[in-house]
Amino acid sequence: MNNKIMIGIVGLVLLIVVGGFAYMSSKGSQSVEETIIEQPVEDAATNETNTLPDESTPQVEVTNPVDQAVKEFTVDGSNFKFSVTEMNVKKGDTVKVIFNNTEGMHDFVIDEFNAKTKQLKTGESEAITFVVNQTGTFEYYCSVGKHRQMGMVGKLIVE
Numbered sequence: 001m002n003n004k005i006m007i008g009i010v011g012l013v014l015l016i017v018v019g020g021f022a023y024m025s026s027k028g029s030q031s032v033e034e035t036i037i038e039q040p041v042e043d044a045a046t047n048e049t050n051t052l053p054d055e056s057t058p059q060v061e062v063t064n065p066v067d068q069a070v071k072e073f074t075v076d077g078s079n080f081k082f083s084v085t086e087m088n089v090k091k092g093d094t095v096k097v098i099f100n101n102t103e104g105m106h107d108f109v110i111d112e113f114n115a116k117t118k119q120l121k122t123g124e125s126e127a128i129t130f131v132v133n134q135t136g137t138f139e140y141y142c143s144v145g146k147h148r149q150m151g152m153v154g155k156l157i158v159e
Contacts, residue, residue: 072096075154076139077106080147082140085154091135095156100125106147110140110156119144134159 071093076083077100089095099108101120108126109116112134117126137156142152 012075069147070094070096072098074098074100075108076100076102077108077142077152078103080152082108082142082152082154085155087140087154088157088159089132090159091132091157094131096127096129098125099125105144106142106152107144108140110138110142112138116143124142132156 018092063138067110071087071089072086073087073095075097087095087097095113095115097115097151099117099120101122101124103122105119105121107117107119108128110130113130113132115128115130115135120126138156138158141148
């Protein structure tokens with residue numbers, strides 16, 4: 001009799017835990033889609049900076065954030081080159097760039113979208129997120145010393 005009660009209690013606890021996890025997972029994904037970041041925020045745990053254009057940059061009106069695509073790129077920086085030299089996205093996309101510095105001291109900058117990492121040492125990484133709100137071809141580059149002039153550049157193409 002005691003074994004049946006214990007099995008029932010364990011089953012009930014498992015049911016509550018699994019149900020709670022499923023509920024929190026569904027609520028968590030909904031809140032992420034509905035979150036709007038109003039100013040740059042740096043998360044010290046992940047070294048990630050969320051950057052939106054300043055008021056002088058033309059704004060895009062997004063009526064349904066669920067339809068907005070997120071394009072993620074991982075870019076490694078080494079002496080005078082990026083591992084990715086061209087990124088293609090669509091106007092209105094949210095772009096996330098994970099920048100890994102594999103050699104030297106570098107950063108990742110796209111002026112038109114006010115997107116920039118800190119200057120990173122070898123082995124450091126930082127992620128930046130921004131919204132592309134205009135079409136065209138935009139240069140990204142390393143702003144350290146003369147790295148840009150030495151060819152540490154790439155193109156962000158927005159259709």
